[in-house]
Amino acid sequence: MKAAALTEFGGPEVLTLTEVPDPEAGPGQVRVRVRAAGVQHFDTGIRTGWAPPSVDLTFPVVPGNEFAGVVDQIGDGVTDFAPGAEVLGFTTTRSYAQYVVVPADQIVNKPAAMSWEVAGGFSANGQGAHLCLSQMGVNPGDTVLINAAAGALGTFSVQLARAWGATTVIGTASERNHEYLRSIGAVPVTYGEGLVERVRALAPGGVDAAMDNAGPDALRASVELVKDINRVRTMVSDEAAEELGVPALGPSRSAGRLAELVGLYEQGLIKIHIRNSYPLAEAAEAHRDLEQGHGRGKIVLVVE
Template sequence: MKAISYSGYGGPDVLEYGELPDPKVGPDQVLVKVRAAAVNPVDWKCREGYLAPILDAVFPVIPGWDVSGVVVQPGASVTEFAVGDEVIGYVREDFLSRGTFAEYVAAPVRTLARKPLRLSFEEAAGLPLAGLTAYQVLRALEIGEGDTVLVNAAAGGVGSIAVQLAKNAGARVIGTASERNHGHVRSLGAEPVAYGEGLADRIRTLAPDGVDAAFDTIGGETLKVSADVLGPGGRLASIADAEVTSLGGRYVFVRPDAADLHTLGVLADEGVITVHVDRTFPLEQAAEAYRLNAEGRTRGKIVVTVDWDRPAVS
């Protein structure tokens, strides 16, 4: 199969496009013919070795955890999916090797759900990691009716879904974003505030008594601002900076969960969640997609698409 891979840690230049063996399908896996795979910041962090302390790499590594595609072969024990089923997945294992930037991926059934009918394959590929992250963080923050919630990077992949989920839960949402994305953030249902010096004061202008919960996606100074604008009893969570625990908050690392992913798919089909695809690239141009993602200025998701001319393996 054609795939993107890297044989050692490094920048985008270590990514290679070429032939690799078709994946073997374990008893609890299904072989998915990939239609699209979304790029996430964690992908380039893995490639550069930042996650080496917690995730071993078995080289060559095929990057990517997000996928949308079609089942072409169920494993021996699989009853959940059949040939022809359209699926989405957050295909993360506890090591790096068998990712989604390829024509095929052998995906554990615990990482999959049926693709929302309302979303295109490109949009659906952008839902799993970002959607699960937003969903699991908002659950940890116990977001509900009447809460005022701060979502950082509200125009990004995770932030944009977090805004929509929080609004659906009955919360008021304040979202940080660059000024060029303020219209987009408003369209999602949040009140936008600009990044930069004076951010805390701008948030306090909108929420003089502080926010009930803050969702940090950036870390560093942004995490400190998020903690500073909490009201009495406010809740704090971060996906970017483990220092959040020293501020009384929770650090959340998203985990695959088929039930949560199914729920997100239902919400997408109900129109509660939309996924904005900023740019698409063919598989052979994945390195350029990574470079763009690493700039951190994406509105929504960057997605890599896979040519379907090659016949399915049998």
């Protein structure tokens, strides 16, 4: 099969289209013919040689941790899905390819009205937002701060906080993305020096919970703004979080969490903006696009 793979670590140019063996579904697994795969900062980390201890980086390495496609093979013991089922799901690597094999408990059914591009880029940011916001304890009536709110993760987080009843969601972004934030239900505020004062002016009653997707400075501002540090989380600033005493994120992704998010999408409470779509052969260009920063919405690969 064709895959966008690495035979060395480095810049985007090391991600090239190549042939790798077709995977086969084992017991409890499904093979999915991939139609679209989301592009994540996790994937760009893999490309440079970073990975959690549990991830095998033996070459060739195929990045990609979220996908959507059609089940075309099931292993022994799989009863919830059959060949032909349209699904979306998650893994750690291997999604930048024509086929991916995952345990059957890592996929859910794709709504008929959800496009392949949206489905392919739905799982990772959706579940990341769910993990963060649920552990922050976002409740009806809360005022919530989302740092880096215009990106794919921030977009999901703003809408999820509103879906869970937050009265006010303040989102940090560059000024060119402020109108976009208003369109998804956030009150925009500019990054940078003086952020704490600007947020306090917008929320004189205080900020109840805050999520950092921007970096250590945003995390420090969040800690200063939120009374209870247990209601602050970060997706990007682990060292600063340890220094400040911000709790680490807990459990990982699950099909149950993904199904809940798909339900919110079907109710019209979550909308995904696709910034750009690239063919699988242009995965390197998709990484360049993502690494420019300050983008709006999701980048996906379309797999033929």
